[in-house]
Amino acid sequence: xxxxxxxxxxxxxxxxxxxxxxxxxxxxxxxxxxxxxxxxxxxxxxxxxxxxxxxxxxxxxxxxxxxxxxxxxxxxxxxxxxxxxxxxxxxxxxxxxxxxxxxxxxxxxxxxxxxxxxx
Numbered sequence: 001x002x003x004x005x006x007x008x009x010x011x012x013x014x015x016x017x018x019x020x021x022x023x024x025x026x027x028x029x030x031x032x033x034x035x036x037x038x039x040x041x042x043x044x045x046x047x048x049x050x051x052x053x054x055x056x057x058x059x060x061x062x063x064x065x066x067x068x069x070x071x072x073x074x075x076x077x078x079x080x081x082x083x084x085x086x087x088x089x090x091x092x093x094x095x096x097x098x099x100x101x102x103x104x105x106x107x108x109x110x111x112x113x114x115x116x117x118x119x
Contacts, residue, residue, distance in 0.1 A: 005023030021049030024086050036099045043085040046112045050077050 028041030054074045061067045 007062075011056045011059030014052045014059065016055060016056075018049045018052030018054075021045050021052060025049060034100045035097055036089060039085050039092075041087055043081055046085070047081045050081075 024044065025042050025045030028045060029038050032038040032041050051074060054077070056073075058067045058070045061070065068114050
């Protein structure tokens with residue numbers, strides 16, 4: 001087996017594995033009960049899936065200008081994915097959505113009262 005064939009198999013395998021991870025993340029969006037667990041499932045799996053796809057495409061492209069562009073895309077996704085997830089979570093908190101508690105049966109968790117000191 002030549003090195004070129006091994007590189008193509010590895011690149012194709014990573015691209016397919018990344019696609020499967022993205023599909024798992026899409027199922028997580030459907031299955032999870034609230035916005036915060038959906039965000040967690042989507043961000044983690046989407047970051048890994050997109051990263052695996054881009055690394056697979058880098059292996060398939062070889063050492064070309066396309067690979068340099070894919071490296072920039074990987075860095076862009078790596079920086080932007082956590083920021084976007086954090087922004088959506090902060091917007092959900094700002095809108096009044098609270099995370100579900102472990103003993104909740106599927107409804108929204110009550111808003112916790114902040115302790116006040118009486119002097």
